[in-house]
Amino acid sequence: MTEEEAAELAQLERRANKLFSGRVEFLLSAPQLKFLPEPTVPEIAFAGRSNVGKSSLLNALTGRKKIARASVTPGRTQELNFFEVGEPTLFRLVDMPGYGFAKAPVKVVEKWKNLVKTYLRGRQVLVRNLVLVDSRHGLKDVDREMMKMLDEAAVGYRVVLTKADKIKASELAKTVEAVEAEAKKHVAAYPQIHVTSSEKGMGIGELRAALLRDAGV
Numbered sequence: 633m634t635e636e637e638a639a640e641l642a643q644l645e646r647r648a649n650k651l652f653s654g655r656v657e658f659l660l661s662a663p664q665l666k667f668l669p670e671p672t673v674p675e676i677a678f679a680g681r682s683n684v685g686k687s688s689l690l691n692a693l694t695g696r697k698k699i700a701r702a703s704v705t706p707g708r709t710q711e712l713n714f715f716e717v718g719e720p721t722l723f724r725l726v727d728m729p730g731y732g733f734a735k736a737p738v739k740v741v742e743k744w745k746n747l748v749k750t751y752l753r754g755r756q757v758l759v760r761n762l763v764l765v766d767s768r769h770g771l772k773d774v775d776r777e778m779m780k781m782l783d784e785a786a787v788g789y790r791v792v793l794t795k796a797d798k799i800k801a802s803e804l805a806k807t808v809e810a811v812e813a814e815a816k817k818h819v820a821a822y823p824q825i826h827v828t829s830s831e832k833g834m835g836i837g838e839l840r841a842a843l844l845r846d847a848g849v
């Protein structure tokens with residue numbers, strides 16, 4: 633990175649930090665597609681296995697403890713939850729139900745799956761997706777399925793490792809390498825992945841800046 637690029641990035645990060653610490657508001661919760669808000673601004677959606685830390689990452693990004701409901705119980709988020717960022721609203725963050733939660737009743741899982749799939753495939757204003765992956769587990773087949781679906785839907789996505797505070801640096805480095813190698817094989821995935829800890833604030837500033845770029849603001 634040149635000095636100029638580094639300065640530009642630092643400036644973007646400052647702007648991102650300011651924006652995320654400003655107005656962030658819960659807009660609505662959509663249990664069905666007919667309840668989606670008007671597609672008036674760009675949207676960035678958070679996907680990932682149940683309990684991977686989607687709601688926690690949303691809280692960390694916005695610097696608010698409880699704007700999105702996080703929980704030790706997998707399957708906490710059951711609707712598409714929309715949050716608006718900026719005054720006036722510049723873009724929205726969308727917290728989604730997790731996938732791959734074996735204990736949920738089949739019917740409930742089918743309902744979430746359809747909701748998420750239809751949203752991801754058909755939403756005009758969806759500019760970027762985050763696919764969250766637990767640092768301790770790396771990519772699972774359900775993640776690969778999601779990535780394939782996004783490749784097919786031509787929705788660009790960033791792979792984000794979560795809970796990086798939970799493993800040793802040496803193990804983390806191995807996971808990063810493996811996940812990055814796989815991400816490079818997916819057409820719609822960013823070749824570089826993000827490493828985060830919502831608990832420790834790791835990687836949060838960089839991700840904020842990346843999201844600002846994605847939203848085009």
Ligand SMILES: Nc1nc2c(ncn2[C@@H]2O[C@H](COP(=O)(O)OP(=O)(O)OP(=O)(O)O)[C@@H](O)[C@H]2O)c(=O)[nH]1
Nearest residue numbers: 683684685686687688702703707708709730830831
């Ligand atoms: N140590 C640590 N724990 C985390 C981190 N992020 C999330 N967790 C914990 O992981 C659990 C699940 O977090 P959530 O944010 O609710 O996960 P989710 O992906 O929204 O889960 P669903 O809504 O069920 O799909 C909670 O107990 C969080 O406190 C992190 O960065 N570090």
Ligand SMILES: [Mg+2]
Nearest residue numbers: 686687708709
């Ligand atoms: Mg959640």
